[in-house]
Amino acid sequence: DGGITQSPKYLFRKEGQNVTLSCEQNLNHDAMYWYRQDPGQGLRLIYYSQIVNDFQKGDIAEGYSVSREKKESFPLTVTSAQKNPTAFYLCASSTSPFGWTYNEQFFGPGTRLTVL
């Protein structure tokens, strides 16, 4: 079955720690995205990658970092510089946002990060 997997499902972080959230897709999609979801707010874009070895900042990239070394994988690191990291994190992928293509995005199951 093709799809997007995220791990872990739940993650607890202590103050000052960096943590990495995993996202893998086997849909052969070029583009991948990371969103953050907080109660009462819409999804906010953290980082996106349209192609391997390239990525761009979204609307709320401060305190986060990513890499895209393989087409299938787009891990997100939440650094200690992120002051309020407790949230639900969603990874998504799409065929490609370039040009005139339509950006239908498909989401993983999410990771809930809690800062202790």
Next chain:
Amino acid sequence: EDQVTQSPEALRLQEGESSSLNCSYTVSGLRGLFWYRQDPGKGPEFLFTLYSAGEEKEKERLKATLTKKESFLHITAPKPEDSATYLCAVQATNYGGSQGNLIFGKGTKLSVKP
């Protein structure tokens, strides 16, 4: 500024009571409008893409429609299993650095009581 607004924030229906959810948008040009369903603690599930005004898409008890300024998600004779948060997102035809990225509304939380 590109913006997506969903209303109402929450909607409670009795089983079988049909209703509509609204998604209004302001973008310089619309490339596509997307509807998703999200269950608590899970990722959004893709429902529909609408490309142009006048277009309609249907899936079971759901029908999505699109005008030049808004989209409606009509729910006919809903069942308790239709309870979820419904998200709307738009893709604008801007050619800036975030070309093609989606702008999400805050969602409508639907509860259907038996």
